[in-house]
Amino acid sequence: MSSADIITLPQILSRVPELVSNLPSLVKGSRMAKITDTSKPLGLGVAIEHATSINPNGAAVLYQDTELTYKQFNAWANRIADYLASIGLKKGDTIAVDVENRPELLATVVGCAKLGICAALINTSQRGKVLVHSFNLVQPKAAIVGAELVDAVEEIRADLDLKENFFCFADQDTLENPGEVPEGYKNLASEIKDCSSENPASTKQTFLRDPLFYIYTSGTTGLPKAVVFNHGRWEKAYGGFGFSAVRLTKNDRIYTTLPFYHATGMVICWASAIANAGSVVIARKFSASGFWEDIRRYNCTAFGYVGELCRYLHEQPAKPNDQDNQVHTIVGNGLRPSIWKDFKERFGIERVVELYASSEGNVAFTNVFNFDNTVGFSPVSYAIVKYDKEREEPVRDSNGNMIKVKRGEAGLMLGEITDKTPFDGYTDPEKTEKSIFRDVFKKGDAWFNTGDMMRDIGFRHAQFVDRLGDTFRWKGENVSTTEVEQILDGFDGIQESVVYGVEIPNTNGRAGMAQVRMTCPHDEFDYQGLCAYLKQELPAYAIPVFLRINEQEMETTGTFKHQKNKLKDQKYDLTQQDNPVYVLLPGESCYQQLDSQTQQGIDGGAYRF
Incomplete structure (x- = not known):
C-alpha cells in the first residue's frame, strides 16, 4: 500500500462541494438505505412500476437489436406474473431461473418479484453435481430455463427433486416471436401471450423482509449456498447506489456484461439504472475486443465491472479513439490499484464508484467521495480486527475481546449485526451460525464474519486486501x-x-x-x-x-x-x-x-x- 492512499482531512474537505451539489439525492438514498419500516410496500416490482410512471416511453432495457421502453418491459413482467399466479404459484414460493443475460431473464425476475415469488438465480456456468445441488437446495415449485441451457439441465434432470412445471424461453427475442422450445418444456412466451399487462395488486404486498431472490455463493466452505436477498436489502442497494453513489439520470445508459446471477449485475448495476428511470444495456457475454464498440453503439455513459474486466480492457492494444466514448462513471469491485489511475486516464473516466459488498453480508463500502484505490466509505457499523493467519482466527486480548487494527494496518473485516444491518443468513441455520462471531467487543454483541482481509486507510475508508479461508x-x-x-x-x-x-x-x-x-x-x-x-x-x-x-x-x-x-x-x-x-x-x-x-x-x- 502506498502512503498516498491514506485519506486525510484536507482530502475529505476537498470533496465537500461536489457532495453538497448532490445533497438531495444523497439524503434520499441514505434514508432508503436505512429503512426499517416493515409495513411499507417496497422492492424491485414497486421500483419498476415507479420508473414506468415517470418515464414510460424511455428505454428500460437494450439488448442486441431489441429496445424495450419501461411501459413495454413492465407490461411483459406483468404478463409473466399473471400467468404464474394462474397456475397456482404464490407469495413465498421459489422458482429456479436458469437463463443467460438477456431481457427474458430480467422480465422473469420482475414478474416473480411482483408476486412475492423468490427467484433462485442459478449460476449459468454450473453443470453436473453442482447444478443438481443448486436446484434441489431451494425446493423450487417450477423452473424457467433458457433454451441455451436446456442441455445442461437435461443432463441432470433425472436427479432433480422437481418433476413438473419446467418452462423454457427460446433463444431469441421471444417478445415478438415465442419461437420453439424443446420437448418436455412449456413455452413460457406462448403461455403468457393473452395474460394481463396491468400492474398486479400483489406488487404492493412485498415488504422489507420478504425474499426477492436467492443468489448462490460459495460462502467460505462447501458446495454453493443459496443466500436470501430480500426486498428490503434490494431497496437499500437501490437507495444507496442508485441515488447516493452512482447517481445516473434518465438519460444515462449503463452497460452490463456481468452475469445477472451475481449481485453486482442484478442489484448494483440494474438498480442504478432503475433509480431515475435510466437504461440498462446488457450483453450475453463479455468481449474485451468488442466492449468499446458496444459502448459507442448504444451511447452508454456508464458500465459495471469486476476487477478482471478492467484488466482485460487495459491489456487491449491502445487505440487513437480510446477516449471516444461518453462513459463518465463506472461501478463495480476489484479494480486493481496498479492500473486504477492509468485506466481512468486512458478511457477518460471521471468517477470510479468502487464498492465492497457480498450477497450474504451486512456491511458495504462505496466510493462516494471518488478517491483512488479504495472500496470507499461505509456509514454502517463495522470493525477491522487483528487476525492470526497461522491459527486462522482473530486475535483476542486478555479480556477475550477482539482488537481493532490501527490506521494503515490490515485485518479481518466484521459487520455488526443490528436491526438496521441484519444478517439474513443462508438456507442452512448451522452455516448461518458459523458465520457469526459473538462477544466480540462486549458481552452479547454479534458480528458477521466477512472472511475478507481489509486495510483501514482512515475516515471510515478501507482497501480490499484478500480473501481468507476456503x-x-x-x-x-x-x-x-x-x-x-x-x-x-x-x-x-x-x-x-x-x-x-x-x-x-x-x-x-x-x-x-x-x-x-x-x-x-x-x-x-x-x-x-x-x-x-x-x-x-x-x-x-x-x-x-x-x-x-x-x-x-x-x-x-x-x-x-x-x-x-x-x-x-x-x-x-x-x-x-x-x-x-x-x-x-x-x-x-x-x-x-x-x-x-x-x-x-x-x-x-x-x-x-
Missing part, C-alpha cells in the same frame, strides 16, 4: 476450495487433493492450484481424462490452473487441516519445491508439466490468464 476469487468469481476438492477426489486415480489460490503476477485475484496425491506415477496419469471430467463438473473459472503432485502423505495441522499457507507461499515456483508441477496454459486443452522456461513466461506475463 474461498478465493478468480475471473471475478468466488471459488470454493472444498467444492473443487470434492470434484477432484471423485476422479479415478486421485487419492487426495487440497485446493488453494495462488497469485500470478499481473493478474487479479488468485488462480486455482491443487496439490494432489495420485494412485500411480504422475507421468502415467490420465490428464486428458481429468480435463474432460473437470470441464463437465466445474465452471471454467473453478478448474485448477496448476497441479502440484505430492507422492507423500499431505502435511496437516494438529486439527487435521491442510497446511495451506505454506502451499500458497511456494505456489508453482519450482525453485521452492521438489514436486512436479503441471499447468493448464491459456488456450490449451490439457495440463502439461511445468519447466523453468514456462514458469519464467508465466511470471513475465507471456501468457494471458
Whole structure:
C-alpha cells in the first residue's frame, strides 16, 4: 500500500462541494438505505412500476437489436406474473431461473418479484453435481430455463427433486416471436401471450423482509449456498447506489456484461439504472475486443465491472479513439490499484464508484467521495480486527475481546449485526451460525464474519486486501476450495487433493492450484481424462490452473487441516519445491508439466490468464 492512499482531512474537505451539489439525492438514498419500516410496500416490482410512471416511453432495457421502453418491459413482467399466479404459484414460493443475460431473464425476475415469488438465480456456468445441488437446495415449485441451457439441465434432470412445471424461453427475442422450445418444456412466451399487462395488486404486498431472490455463493466452505436477498436489502442497494453513489439520470445508459446471477449485475448495476428511470444495456457475454464498440453503439455513459474486466480492457492494444466514448462513471469491485489511475486516464473516466459488498453480508463500502484505490466509505457499523493467519482466527486480548487494527494496518473485516444491518443468513441455520462471531467487543454483541482481509486507510475508508479461508476469487468469481476438492477426489486415480489460490503476477485475484496425491506415477496419469471430467463438473473459472503432485502423505495441522499457507507461499515456483508441477496454459486443452522456461513466461506475463 502506498502512503498516498491514506485519506486525510484536507482530502475529505476537498470533496465537500461536489457532495453538497448532490445533497438531495444523497439524503434520499441514505434514508432508503436505512429503512426499517416493515409495513411499507417496497422492492424491485414497486421500483419498476415507479420508473414506468415517470418515464414510460424511455428505454428500460437494450439488448442486441431489441429496445424495450419501461411501459413495454413492465407490461411483459406483468404478463409473466399473471400467468404464474394462474397456475397456482404464490407469495413465498421459489422458482429456479436458469437463463443467460438477456431481457427474458430480467422480465422473469420482475414478474416473480411482483408476486412475492423468490427467484433462485442459478449460476449459468454450473453443470453436473453442482447444478443438481443448486436446484434441489431451494425446493423450487417450477423452473424457467433458457433454451441455451436446456442441455445442461437435461443432463441432470433425472436427479432433480422437481418433476413438473419446467418452462423454457427460446433463444431469441421471444417478445415478438415465442419461437420453439424443446420437448418436455412449456413455452413460457406462448403461455403468457393473452395474460394481463396491468400492474398486479400483489406488487404492493412485498415488504422489507420478504425474499426477492436467492443468489448462490460459495460462502467460505462447501458446495454453493443459496443466500436470501430480500426486498428490503434490494431497496437499500437501490437507495444507496442508485441515488447516493452512482447517481445516473434518465438519460444515462449503463452497460452490463456481468452475469445477472451475481449481485453486482442484478442489484448494483440494474438498480442504478432503475433509480431515475435510466437504461440498462446488457450483453450475453463479455468481449474485451468488442466492449468499446458496444459502448459507442448504444451511447452508454456508464458500465459495471469486476476487477478482471478492467484488466482485460487495459491489456487491449491502445487505440487513437480510446477516449471516444461518453462513459463518465463506472461501478463495480476489484479494480486493481496498479492500473486504477492509468485506466481512468486512458478511457477518460471521471468517477470510479468502487464498492465492497457480498450477497450474504451486512456491511458495504462505496466510493462516494471518488478517491483512488479504495472500496470507499461505509456509514454502517463495522470493525477491522487483528487476525492470526497461522491459527486462522482473530486475535483476542486478555479480556477475550477482539482488537481493532490501527490506521494503515490490515485485518479481518466484521459487520455488526443490528436491526438496521441484519444478517439474513443462508438456507442452512448451522452455516448461518458459523458465520457469526459473538462477544466480540462486549458481552452479547454479534458480528458477521466477512472472511475478507481489509486495510483501514482512515475516515471510515478501507482497501480490499484478500480473501481468507476456503474461498478465493478468480475471473471475478468466488471459488470454493472444498467444492473443487470434492470434484477432484471423485476422479479415478486421485487419492487426495487440497485446493488453494495462488497469485500470478499481473493478474487479479488468485488462480486455482491443487496439490494432489495420485494412485500411480504422475507421468502415467490420465490428464486428458481429468480435463474432460473437470470441464463437465466445474465452471471454467473453478478448474485448477496448476497441479502440484505430492507422492507423500499431505502435511496437516494438529486439527487435521491442510497446511495451506505454506502451499500458497511456494505456489508453482519450482525453485521452492521438489514436486512436479503441471499447468493448464491459456488456450490449451490439457495440463502439461511445468519447466523453468514456462514458469519464467508465466511470471513475465507471456501468457494471458
